[in-house]
Amino acid sequence: MSDVLDAYPQLLRGAWTTVQLTVYGSVLALVLALVFGLAGTARSAWVRAVGRVYVEFFRGMATLVLMYWFFYALPLVxxxxxxxxxxxxxxxxxxxxxxxxxxxxxxxxxxKAQYEATVALNFTPVQRMRRVILPQAVALMLPPFGNLVIELMKGSAVVSLITIGDLTFRAKQIQNATGETLWTYVAILLIYFVIAQALQSLVRLAERRVDRMLGRRAEAT
Known part of the structure; x- marks a missing residue:
């Protein structure tokens, strides 16, 4: 166990890489989710079809396969x-x-009454979405988005297979160097847990802020 504790700088470097992957991946996921999620509510059948193709294709594709595709296959062309x-x-x-x-x-x-009210007020479609529909929808999105961000963080554990020195990669290095399997993986289990709890706390904070913006009374957590 002492060997694992002595190697904490490596674990911290790996944890920082995992946090970076989580942040960058979450930002990209959020942008794509908004674009294609709103496309799924569009009146145009073609726009809805584009959103549906994206969702069905990438939802059915394993993350590891995508990583291999981007890192190993596409360079061939x-x-x-x-x-x-x-x-x-x-x-x-x-x-x-x-x-x-x-x-x-x-x-x-x-x-639906909220949408009808915006029509009665002669809001443009962009104003309807920005001022009325989306703020209320955000309050509903946050809890499941929090779960998805944590899933993304956990999914990043496979990036060591494309040579990224994340937390799992550093743990494997420490295991090989010290022979400590149990305590090495206990350590990264705890670190992943701490990162997940930090993410969940940020989501809850965002939920409370959105509730206040909408004039709702935040539930005690």
Whole structure:
């Protein structure tokens, strides 16, 4: 166990890489989720079809397969990605597909009377979405989005297979150097747990802020 504790700088470097992957991947996933989720609520059948193709394709694709595709296969036809870019793209595209369904469902869940009120007030479609529909939908999106971000963080554990020195990669190095299997993986289990709890706390904070913005009374947590 002491050998594992002595190697804590390596674990911290790996944890920082995992946090970076989570942040970058989450930002990409959020952008894609909003774009294709809103596309799923569009009046145009063609726009809805584009959103559906994205969701069905990337939701059904394993993240690891996408990583191998970006990092090992595409360079064969002239498209090269750094390991970090390949990992972020893979994680973002996969989780963004799930997030798009969250966005679509949240927008659809806003009471129809709210939409009718914006029409009566002569709001443009952009004003309707920005000022009335989306703020209420965000309150519904946050809890499932929090779960998806944690899933993305846990999914990043496979990026060591494309040479990224994340937390799992550093743990394997420490295990090979010290022979300590049990305590090495106990250590990274705890670190992953701490990161997940930090992410969950940020989501809860965002939920409370959105509730206050909408004039709702935040539930005690």
């Amino acid at each position: 002239g498209f090269r990605f750094t390991p970090m870019a390949a990992a972020v793209l893979s994680l973002g595209l996969n989780i963004g597909a799930y997030g798009a369904e969250v966005v679509r469902g949240a927008v659809r869940a806003v009471p």
